[in-house]
Amino acid sequence: MSISPKLALLEEYALVARALSAPARLMLLEQLAQGERGVEALADKTGLTIANCSQHLQQLRRAALVTSRRDGKAVIYRLTDAKTLALMDLLRIVAERNLAQVERILRGLSGGYDAPEPVSRAVLAARLAEGSVTVLDVRPSDEYAAGHIPGARNATLAQLEQILPTLAHDAEIVAYCRGPYCVYAHQAVATLRRHGLNARRLEGGLPEWREDGRPVLIDVG
Amino acid sequence: MSISPKLALLEEYALVARALSAPARLMLLEQLAQGERGVEALADKTGLTIANCSQHLQQLRRAALVTSRRDGKAVIYRLTDAKTLALMDLLRIVAERNLAQVERILRGLSGGYDAPEPVSRAVLAARLAEGSVTVLDVRPSDEYAAGHIPGARNATLAQLEQILPTLAHDAEIVAYCRGPYCVYAHQAVATLRRHGLNARRLEGGLPEWREDGRPVLIDVG
DNA sequence: ACATCATTCAAGCGATAACTTGAATAATAG
DNA sequence: CTATTATTCAAGTTATCGCTTGAATGATGT
DSSP: OOSOHHHHHHHHHHHHHHHTSSHHHHHHHHHHHHSOEEHHHHHHHHTOOHHHHHHHHHHHHHTTSEEEEEETTEEEEEESSHHHHHHHHHHHHHHHHHOHHHHHHHHHHTTTSOOOOOBOHHHHHHHHHTTOEEEEEOSOHHHHHTOBOTTOEEOOHHHHHHHGGGSOSSSEEEEEOSOTTOOHHHHHHHHHHHTTOOEEEBSSOHHHHHHTTOOOBOOOO | OOSOHHHHHHHHHHHHHHHTSSHHHHHHHHHHHHSOEEHHHHHHHHTOOHHHHHHHHHHHHHTTSEEEEEETTEEEEEESSHHHHHHHHHHHHHHHHHOHHHHHHHHHHTTTSOOOOOBOHHHHHHHHHTTOEEEEEOSOHHHHHTOBOTTOEEOOHHHHHHHGGGSOSSSEEEEEOSOTTOOHHHHHHHHHHHTTOOEEEBSSOHHHHHHTTOOOBOOOO
């Protein structure tokens, strides 16, 4: 088609990278990592207008990072496969490993406290089994209802201060949120530690937990 | 320090993706995967002007995908670490897996012939040890001289037709080039098969071979 | 210090992307 | 069929990107 097949190929690879090159689309992908969603729900969660959201989604679809299906009058989007998640992950790892700027932002999130190492998902699963840990889900309640780690309590950042007294001061608290792109868990841990609680962050979030094949509890309405 | 730390973080991740979103920069990364290079050499190989090349390189450096050092009056660039290579690889895998367009371009490269499965690097190493295979390096001779698989013959696509008679018609021929982004090996295999030879492509290229820790022969002098 | 060479910076141009607004399409309900 | 609701398309604006040109910087050799 084009002048050179080599350039045409590179153009296709670049298309996929370009789809990942806008913060708005990374937000959408993070949402979709929680589970499939309709356009309006995505627009709500990300703060984008419907039309804008739709256009971003179409760009993601062109890059084959997401696929869509119709359900009545709604169009439901979801990640094409786990490879999309892997690509987001590697992107994040490279950025965090090499960009001083990222380091600074993450440090700022911890509110000056030194953030402790995150807890691996395998360790959390083991400690959950023996009941020696309190798990905190720091996502909006609708996302919690759509699936959460069994035994986790739900509290948004805004609600966190209110439930502080009800949290055990002896057991360790492990907070998680949407995944590595999400900063809720970082901020929750900072708040908890500021109040003297023994809190750490889960490595990854619910999508990664589910990807591991671990149990997820869904509230039925 | 922006309005929201969350957005600032996503902006940084997006920066890395944006660095990968131009074909010119993917070309540069492919060249750098062969080994470190100066700006002029990179400009030559990619066909970019010096100034343009320099600007692309700086964008890659801002994204921390490459680093540079001074050597006299020259500035030498190289990939920051193997993670950069991994990111390029995953990008390619996602694109090839899901984009019908890529499928079509690759099929076109094979000149209508059905391309056989590529040979894995482990298999090639084993068959090299027992001498049951001819290895063909389809890169420009300067890149061959800077490092190649021990025992490989060098021939560019242009030279390929001339050396055809000297290639064994009984043993299998395995062709490789710069790596998965490079189409030389695809085209060489197509040419060889069109002439009735038993040729296949190596999975990956020299950078991946080196990354495996396998021996690389460098011409001195 | 001066000249030289490799690289980078700065300004300008055309093309593309993000976002907004308002209209068009598609599936369902009455 | 018409109305309704969810999504997509289309046009327009502003900002950014990729590329070019020409000047500026930085290291080296005389």
